[in-house]
Amino acid sequence: MKLRTLYVAITTCLLATASFPTFSANIPANTQLADKQELVRGNGAEVATLDPQLMEGVPESNVIFDLFENLVIQDDHGNIIPGVATSWETTDNKTYIFHLRNNAKWSNGDSVTASDFVYAWRRLADPKVGATYSSYLEASGIKNAKAINEGKKPLSSLGVTAMDTHTLKVELDRTVPYFVSMTSSAAMAPVHKKTVEKWGDAWTQSAHIVSNGAFKLSKRVINERLVMVRNPYYWDNKHTILNKVTYLPIEDSVSEMNRFLAGEIDMTSTVPSAYVKKLKKENKDVLKFTPALCTYYYAFNTEKKPLNDVRVRQALSYAIDRNVIANIIVGKGEVPAYGFANKDLAGYKIYSPEYAHQTQAELNKKAKALMKAAGIDKDHPLDITLLYNTNDSHKKIAVAIASMYKKLGINIHLENQEWKTFLDSKRNGEFDIARAGWCGEYNEASSFLSLLTTGNNNNDARYSNIKYDELMNKAKVATTAKERADDYHQAEAILARDMPIAPIYYYVNTRLVKKNIGGFPMHNPQDNIYLKDIYIKKIKNKE
Numbered sequence: 001m002k003l004r005t006l007y008v009a010i011t012t013c014l015l016a017t018a019s020f021p022t023f024s025a026n027i028p029a030n031t032q033l034a035d036k037q038e039l040v041r042g043n044g045a046e047v048a049t050l051d052p053q054l055m056e057g058v059p060e061s062n063v064i065f066d067l068f069e070n071l072v073i074q075d076d077h078g079n080i081i082p083g084v085a086t087s088w089e090t091t092d093n094k095t096y097i098f099h100l101r102n103n104a105k106w107s108n109g110d111s112v113t114a115s116d117f118v119y120a121w122r123r124l125a126d127p128k129v130g131a132t133y134s135s136y137l138e139a140s141g142i143k144n145a146k147a148i149n150e151g152k153k154p155l156s157s158l159g160v161t162a163m164d165t166h167t168l169k170v171e172l173d174r175t176v177p178y179f180v181s182m183t184s185s186a187a188m189a190p191v192h193k194k195t196v197e198k199w200g201d202a203w204t205q206s207a208h209i210v211s212n213g214a215f216k217l218s219k220r221v222i223n224e225r226l227v228m229v230r231n232p233y234y235w236d237n238k239h240t241i242l243n244k245v246t247y248l249p250i251e252d253s254v255s256e257m258n259r260f261l262a263g264e265i266d267m268t269s270t271v272p273s274a275y276v277k278k279l280k281k282e283n284k285d286v287l288k289f290t291p292a293l294c295t296y297y298y299a300f301n302t303e304k305k306p307l308n309d310v311r312v313r314q315a316l317s318y319a320i321d322r323n324v325i326a327n328i329i330v331g332k333g334e335v336p337a338y339g340f341a342n343k344d345l346a347g348y349k350i351y352s353p354e355y356a357h358q359t360q361a362e363l364n365k366k367a368k369a370l371m372k373a374a375g376i377d378k379d380h381p382l383d384i385t386l387l388y389n390t391n392d393s394h395k396k397i398a399v400a401i402a403s404m405y406k407k408l409g410i411n412i413h414l415e416n417q418e419w420k421t422f423l424d425s426k427r428n429g430e431f432d433i434a435r436a437g438w439c440g441e442y443n444e445a446s447s448f449l450s451l452l453t454t455g456n457n458n459n460d461a462r463y464s465n466i467k468y469d470e471l472m473n474k475a476k477v478a479t480t481a482k483e484r485a486d487d488y489h490q491a492e493a494i495l496a497r498d499m500p501i502a503p504i505y506y507y508v509n510t511r512l513v514k515k516n517i518g519g520f521p522m523h524n525p526q527d528n529i530y531l532k533d534i535y536i537k538k539i540k541n542k543e
Helices: 058-067 114-125 133-141 147-148 193-203 253-261 271-283 310-318 322-330 360-373 392-406 420-425 446-453 465-476 483-498
Strands: 005-008 038-042 072-075 080-082 085-090 095-100 160-163 167-171 217-223 225-230 244-248 287-292 296-299 382-389 410-417 433-439 501-506 508-512
Touching: 038 253, 058 217, 058 225, 058 244, 080 085, 114 133, 114 147, 114 160, 114 167, 114 193, 133 147, 133 446, 253 271, 253 392, 253 508, 271 287, 271 392, 296 310, 310 360, 310 483, 310 501, 322 392, 322 501, 382 392, 382 420, 392 410, 392 433, 410 420, 420 433, 446 465, 446 483, 465 483
Parallel strands: 038 244, 382 410, 382 433
Antiparallel strands: 005 085, 072 080, 085 095, 095 167, 160 167, 217 225, 225 244, 287 508, 296 433, 296 501
């Protein structure tokens, strides 16, 4: 018997004024709202793009989640809930039908249709667009995505069809039981075809951009601020509370913290590690610790000498004292990582390689032996560069690891770049070792492990192993969770041996959030914050 899955959204009608709502489904009873509903959010870096199909990092996805809305979104616990789609069904986890809202509109008043998703997803697959996330589309299993990206089949053959104005059909080339959750990625957001084709690369400028999310772009000053205001055409505008949102690209976490403490920012992107203890004592009521489905790691450029030597990569990984980095250098509750797939993945027991159970003294001894075997020691030192994006925490980690490497006779040159340049350098392979971090786009191990398959656009290490690829392909067609987990563990064993990357720690999110901010999600493992659910409470008694 085939299993039929069906999700139907139940909408409760609530009375509210369109411009200045007094009640929302997400607001506790008796909550008094502030008269001024304007929020300032630190975003860590200047966004590289506002184009969903061209996005690469967290700063971009933060903004895109506010400007655009996907078929599905997430609640404050990370559960999948309706976005543009009100319901969806499948009988075999291979063909999915999505039913779109008939009242979903673009910020110019046009209706959001199934064809908008077809157009956006074809852009994502189009090799001429060159989207980094095209590999994500392949990982989702959508029919012909890989062949299209390789230029072997036309865009029209992508397995996504508009059955009618508000019905979208998606065909996969294999069963993917978690496919619906994958459509919540920022890269899978729809885009307005007429706007993209009229303005080309300039379509995301504030004078041109058309979006379908709860907010629309009002003003953007590069390296200064990005301002959004309510989108009156958003289908659930009556339950959106904030009227204005300002994103600030502040790379220096100390500066961001100070601006928060001075009252200039309502929500920071992070907290400088060195100040966590002080903040716990003096500002505990505004310090938020939340889960993060993210892994911090260093990528080794496997195409460059001497990092094409597995012994060198192993030594560089073993020499990193993860306990020192996680517990002392960062020290906000992070957990040392020895495998890539995150420890908080639902239903997945993390892989624990042999070196995870050895002392640092034992690992240092192994690292020195490996380096010596590769012809590297204090008399024959190695000079390589460690690249990281501008950020105080990344710098401290890099300095600490450079000190650890020095014991192996390695001279590390530290190079920091601003976010967009950093992304370009990694993408072009212009690095020896690069700081990296990956946050799962969906709650399943493949959201991490697929990155290191041959040809994946996010495979910064340029790693390729046929056996690894075979195991990941095998996991795609596994019929049970146990079979998939076994395949993933075998794949992680290969990574622990080949060491194309050095996992360092599993993230925890730490932010400063003003006490009068309501609706902040404390339990979303992917750290997705939808500002349409955020509101500002009235401050009582000089709170």
